[in-house]
Amino acid sequence: MSVLGEEKRKAVLKQVLEDPYLKVAWPEVSEDKRESIFSLLQSALAPVKPYRESQRQAKDTGVKLPPTPGAVEQSSLGFNPVTKALQSQAKQNLLSEPVKEPITMVFICKDDIQPEILVKHFPSLCASASNTQTAVKLVSLPAGSMEKLSEVTGLRDLGCVALKAHKDFDTLSKVIMASVLDVELPWKSESPFTPLEVKSLTTFAPIKKSKNQLTAEKKGKENNQKEQQQKQQKQGKQGNAKPKGKVTKP
Amino acid sequence: MTDNTNPTNEGQQPTQQSQKGKKQQQKPNTTRKTDINANKQKQQQPKKPKVIPHRDHYARISYLAQASQLMGDCNEGLSRCYTSTMTTVAKKTVLRLSPHLKRTVCKKCSRKLTPTNCDIELENLSRLQSSKANVLIYTCKCGTAKRFPVGKKEDYKLWADTASAN
Numbered sequence: 001m002s003v004l005g006e007e008k009r010k011a012v013l014k015q016v017l018e019d020p021y022l023k024v025a026w027p028e029v030s031e032d033k034r035e036s037i038f039s040l041l042q043s044a045l046a047p048v049k050p051y052r053e054s055q056r057q058a059k060d061t062g063v064k065l066p067p068t069p070g071a072v073e074q075s076s077l078g079f080n081p082v083t084k085a086l087q088s089q090a091k092q093n094l095l096s097e098p099v100k101e102p103i104t105m106v107f108i109c110k111d112d113i114q115p116e117i118l119v120k121h122f123p124s125l126c127a128s129a130s131n132t133q134t135a136v137k138l139v140s141l142p143a144g145s146m147e148k149l150s151e152v153t154g155l156r157d158l159g160c161v162a163l164k165a166h167k168d169f170d171t172l173s174k175v176i177m178a179s180v181l182d183v184e185l186p187w188k189s190e191s192p193f194t195p196l197e198v199k200s201l202t203t204f205a206p207i208k209k210s211k212n213q214l215t216a217e218k219k220g221k222e223n224n225q226k227e228q229q230q231k232q233q234k235q236g237k238q239g240n241a242k243p244k245g246k247v248t249k250p
Numbered sequence: 251m252t253d254n255t256n257p258t259n260e261g262q263q264p265t266q267q268s269q270k271g272k273k274q275q276q277k278p279n280t281t282r283k284t285d286i287n288a289n290k291q292k293q294q295q296p297k298k299p300k301v302i303p304h305r306d307h308y309a310r311i312s313y314l315a316q317a318s319q320l321m322g323d324c325n326e327g328l329s330r331c332y333t334s335t336m337t338t339v340a341k342k343t344v345l346r347l348s349p350h351l352k353r354t355v356c357k358k359c360s361r362k363l364t365p366t367n368c369d370i371e372l373e374n375l376s377r378l379q380s381s382k383a384n385v386l387i388y389t390c391k392c393g394t395a396k397r398f399p400v401g402k403k404e405d406y407k408l409w410a411d412t413a414s415a416n
Contacts, residue, residue, distance in 0.1 A: 011296045016410060017308050017340075019351040020316050079372045083365075090366045094323060114404040117353075118372070118386060125365035128323070157381065187319050196312045198302050199348065201413040 009204040018197040024123045026110065026140050027181045034142050037179075040172045041107060041141075041161070042152050047071045049154040074101070074166040077153060079118070082106065082160040083125065086136070090128040101164050102134045105176055109159040111143035127183040134165075135182045307343040311336050315351060322362045334360040349408050359392040367391060372400070 029037070047069040058065050076085045085103055092099050106126055113119050122138060130136040141149075150158045163169050186194060209217075302308060318332035333355050340347050354363050361367055369389040376383035384401030 013296050013298065014346065015302060015308075016346045016348045017311055017351065018348050019354065020312050021319060022348075022350050083370050087365060087369070094366060115400060115406055117398060118400055121365045121370055128364070128366050187316065192320055193313075193316060196305070196309050198305075198308050199410070200298060200302075201410065202296065203413065 008207055010207050011202055012205040013200040014203050016199045016201060018199050020194045020197065021186055024185060026123055027138055027183055029139060029180055031142070033175070033179045034139075037139060037172070037175060038141055038145055038148075040175060042148065044163070044169050044172055045071055045075070045149070045153055045161070048075075048077070049152065052154055070166045070168045074164040074169070076103075076162045077155055077158055077160070079160050082162040083121070085162055086125045086129045089136075090125060093129065093131055099131065099134075102131065103129065103136055103162045104134055104165045104173060105137050105139065105163045105169070107139050107141055107161040107163075109143075109146040109149065110140035112146035113159045123183050124185055127185045127188070130182065137176050137180045138183050139176065139180055304343060304345060307339065307345055311340055311345065311347070314339070318362045319354075319364075322364045323366060326361070329362050330360050333362055348410055350410075353396065356390040356392065356394060357396075358394040359390060361390055361392070363388055363390060363396075374401075 048071055051066070051069055051072050054066055057063060076082050086106070089099055089102055106122065108119055108122055110119050126136040126138040146157065146159045149161070150156055163172070165173065186192065314332045314336040318329040318336065321329035321332065337355070337360065355361070356363055356368075368391065369387075371387045371389070373385045373387055374381075374383050375385075380401075382401045384399075386398040386400045388396040388398075390396075
């Protein structure tokens, strides 16, 4: 009986402590600049697809490979390559080793990648990968750009791109340096402490009876049982007595 | 009520009775439902407490979480100490932490999982590389892994995010 079950439940508020650094802000870019950046990125990644096709042909036929274009050599495409490249760079930064050919730009199709947990680590990763000399710029691409990117490069579901500094990407990097801010982590800012945030969420809980009510119910039950027992005893006596009377009367 | 179940009953009377019985049944049901709905609406707005209960404990836990995040890269031992005390305080005082907060802590060695601290990988062991088999893995330095089957339900959201917050 679900209806009865619902009757017995009441709405309650439950307090939950929210993650103090839940919302690490992504650097904001205006819509027009986003579009222009995206078109520049598409043109920069254009040589990837023909190179991959020629690679495939080389495998099949054994023809010599053409020299790898800069767009292929200086970029990492896909979720795993991008995160790994950024992580190794961040680790080198931590050990204060000089980084050879650092990554300078990261593009994520934030609106197309679901669920959110997949892209959650990128802001802090970019921030820890950036150095005093070179900053890693994080750009979220407009919605629907994942399909276009995968069309351009010939890779399936391409949502993450990281680029190193290279002469092929000069125009792109100039635009980004001018328009996109660095990633700022709240715990590395001047005032790292964020105030307490406790969420109260509505749920349903069973209605608990108070101790007094419970004891009263128990007593009531016991009394009922006693009465029933007494009744049964009486009935038994009567039942035993009746047939005797019937037998004796006539 | 019993007439429906007994097929041996003859004549029109039992059918009429059953119809009547149905009508009688329906009426109280509808009234019940409306009552319940009204009750629900009343119930769905419980009073918000003016002061958060155990605010001091919450404040302590939140402070510890932030301190451990701050120490995450520069002093690992201290950061781990902070997170472990955070979890013990939360357990002792019986307070709930949001899943987002719990997901940033390693369950075994209580490290604060920062991207420099753990390996993040998207694994797909299926032969055809279907996106449904995508699993996001956070592997801590100590070797324990958190696995999120990301591809299974793309629009999945945590209850804590979807529940109506006051």
